[in-house]
Amino acid sequence: MPxxxxxxxxxxxxxxxxxxxxxxxxxxxxNFPSGSTVSIVQGSSAPLVAQQLADAHIIVHPGVLxxxxxxxxxxxxxxxxxxxxxxxxxxxxxxxxLVTGAYGLPFVNMTFPEGxxxxxxxxxxASAFPLISGEEILSAGKSYEGYLFxxxxxxxxxxxxxxxxxxxxxxxDAKTVPLSDDIKTSKRSLSDIVILASLVEKEARTTASxxxxxxxxxxxxxxxMPLQVDAVFGYIYDRDTYSPSxxxxxxxxxxxxxxxxxLPPGPIDNPGLDSIGAVLHPTKTNYLYYLTGNDGLMxxxxxxxxxxxxxxxxxxx
Numbered sequence: 666m667p668x669x670x671x672x673x674x675x676x677x678x679x680x681x682x683x684x685x686x687x688x689x690x691x692x693x694x695x696n697f698p699s700g701s702t703v704s705i706v707q708g709s710s711a712p713l714v715a716q717q718l719a720d721a722h723i724i725v726h727p728g729v730l731x732x733x734x735x736x737x738x739x740x741x742x743x744x745x746x747x748x749x750x751x752x753x754x755x756x757x758x759x760x761x762x763l764v765t766g767a768y769g770l771p772f773v774n775m776t777f778p779e780g781x782x783x784x785x786x787x788x789x790x791a792s793a794f795p796l797i798s799g800e801e802i803l804s805a806g807k808s809y810e811g812y813l814f815x816x817x818x819x820x821x822x823x824x825x826x827x828x829x830x831x832x833x834x835x836x837x838d839a840k841t842v843p844l845s846d847d848i849k850t851s852k853r854s855l856s857d858i859v860i861l862a863s864l865v866e867k868e869a870r871t872t873a874s875x876x877x878x879x880x881x882x883x884x885x886x887x888x889x890m891p892l893q894v895d896a897v898f899g900y901i902y903d904r905d906t907y908s909p910s911x912x913x914x915x916x917x918x919x920x921x922x923x924x925x926x927x928l929p930p931g932p933i934d935n936p937g938l939d940s941i942g943a944v945l946h947p948t949k950t951n952y953l954y955y956l957t958g959n960d961g962l963m964x965x966x967x968x969x970x971x972x973x974x975x976x977x978x979x980x981x982x
């Protein structure tokens with residue numbers, strides 16, 4: 666029977682411990698739920714996250730994960746969000762992903778056309794982000810109506826309402842920087858420019874017609890005439906309508922441009938650069954009226970009589 670010295674026994678125990686530790690750290694659980702997702706809530710502690718992953722069978726030893734995070738000085742750097750675990754992963758990989766925010770999910774691609782309202786954005790975002798409600802987007806973004814730039818965005822799957830709105834708001838600032846000199850030259854406030862652009866966005870379709878409509882709205886403002894923009898009723902009632910009823914024309918709303926002169930109190934949508942540019946560089950005419958006919962074209966008039974004639978020619982018949 667071979668004789669083992671104390672040193673041999675200690676070496677064996679140490680080697681076994683190293684090998685066992687290796688398998689603890691590098692071996693994923695046998696019942697790893699491939700393809701599962703785990704949502705880490707903002708502010709979750711490392712112990713809570715480790716236990717959450719153990720409960721989901723992503724890891725076997727939550728204590729070891731806590732130890733790895735602590736030794737890396739990353740216990741308070743776990744990134745919140747939705748994580749997808751497509752294949753079994755060892756503890757070191759899991760720890761790295763938690764600290765770096767490697768969610769394992771593709772970016773959420775979203776496109777908001779020019780003229781989209783915050784209400785419409787809220788519906789679209791809530792449908793793409795299961796953990797974000799439309800109410801959260803409205804709460805975070807309603808006061809920024811007009812300043813959430815319509816564009817294509819690639820959001821992290823872990824994005825929340827606040828970060829989404831902040832991204833879109835920052836994009837507005839970035840995209841309008843080249844217009845800063847024109848804004849100063851216009852001698853109008855950015856607020857007035859954005860409000861007018863939001864009206865133009867809904868009322869006109871082509872670049873040329875936007876410039877003409879912008880000029881008409883400015884003509885009416887200068888004369889103290891009500892703007893009589895039909896598109897505001899879609900905003901008032903949260904519906905896509907531009908044909909107000911006689912009752913709509915008298916609705917008690919500060920956005921009613923039939924009963925109130927001047928600009929409405931805020932934008933009615935989020936306009937694009939084309940409409941903002943139209944307000945900054947309007948086409949100067951004597952027109953005071955416009956309409957979009959059944960032929961899909963815009964028709965203009967300098968007098969109310971001429972406008973009524975256009976109604977008869979292009980809308981009634």
